[in-house]
Amino acid sequence: MALTPSTMLAIGTTAPDFHLPDTDGKIVSLADLNSQAALAVIFMCNHCPYVVHIRAGLAKLAHDYIPRGVGFVGINANDAKNYPADSPARMKDEVKAAGYIFPYLYDETQTVAKAYRAACTPDIFLFDRGRRLVYRGQFDASRPGNGIPVTGKDLRNALEAVLAGKPASEMQVASLGCNIKWKAGNEPEYF
Numbered sequence: 419m420a421l422t423p424s425t426m427l428a429i430g431t432t433a434p435d436f437h438l439p440d441t442d443g444k445i446v447s448l449a450d451l452n453s454q455a456a457l458a459v460i461f462m463c464n465h466c467p468y469v470v471h472i473r474a475g476l477a478k479l480a481h482d483y484i485p486r487g488v489g490f491v492g493i494n495a496n497d498a499k500n501y502p503a504d505s506p507a508r509m510k511d512e513v514k515a516a517g518y519i520f521p522y523l524y525d526e527t528q529t530v531a532k533a534y535r536a537a538c539t540p541d542i543f544l545f546d547r548g549r550r551l552v553y554r555g556q557f558d559a560s561r562p563g564n565g566i567p568v569t570g571k572d573l574r575n576a577l578e579a580v581l582a583g584k585p586a587s588e589m590q591v592a593s594l595g596c597n598i599k600w601k602a603g604n605e606p607e608y609f
Contacts (some may be wrong), residue, residue, distance in 0.1 A: 422537050422538040422596065422597035423483070423593065423594050424536075424537050424538055424541045424542075424555065424593040424594075425608055426554055426590070426592055427534065427543065427554050431551040432449075432550055432551075433457065433543075434534055435449075437460075438493065438523035438525055438597070439482045439511055439523065440522060441506065441522055442510075446491070446523055448549070452484075452489050453488060453545075453547070454547060455486060455487035455547055456488045457489040457490075457544070457545045458483075458488060458489070458490045458491070458543070458544050458577075459491055459534065460491070460492050460541070460542050461493050461495060461538075461540065461598065462492045462522075462540050462541055463495075463496045463504045463599075464494070464503050464504050464511075465504060465509050466539040467596070469539050469540050469595065469596075470562075471560065471561065471568065472540060472557045472558075472560070473516045474516070474517075475557065475558075476516075477519070478570070479570045479573065480518065480519055480520050481519060484520070487581075488581075489520075490525060491520055491521050491522075492520060492521070492522040492523065493524075493525050493536075494509055494523070495525040495528045495531035495536065495598050496598060496599040497601045499601075500587060501598065501599045502550075503603070504550070506524045509522050509524060517553075528600060528604055529561050531606075535606070536583060536598060537597065537608075537609070538596060538597055538598065539595045540557060540595055541598075542554065542573060544573065544586070545581065552579075552580055552586045553572075553573070553580075553590060555590040555592055555593055556591045556592065556593045557570050557572060557593070558571040559591075559594045561594065572590075572591065575587060
């Protein structure tokens, strides 16, 4: 497992569009997401210990903020051929096990991950109602084994700022996690 930080995409970047299948095979686009107030895009997977560590907190956060007009989407860009635990079939099981109430999409070509400059799982991006990036970084300071409770504090603070019409804090800490499992020869140039 390679500990990889997020690339910290530039604040103000417009959310790249996508058209990806969900766990039932239905194609979901950026425009399909119900996000009147904000949109959280989380690059994640099923097996990464850093995602597994926050999964209950992420499910709770979505339950707390979706009723407030925040859209959520999870995107798995891992190479499922070499990492079968991240296959679309296993994603469907993960949605049920984790209690996710948001779409969980599969980026088989990895082009969407590259468009977002995603690097790790979890890699979190928060966009305002105009789909401009206002936060990118860690869920919170908790990591497997460090004893800090999973609260989603950093993302929650950014969400509260956006919902109040204020800018997110400029102090944003890169997310850390497993590297996205790129297909051979498909590694992005931004590393």
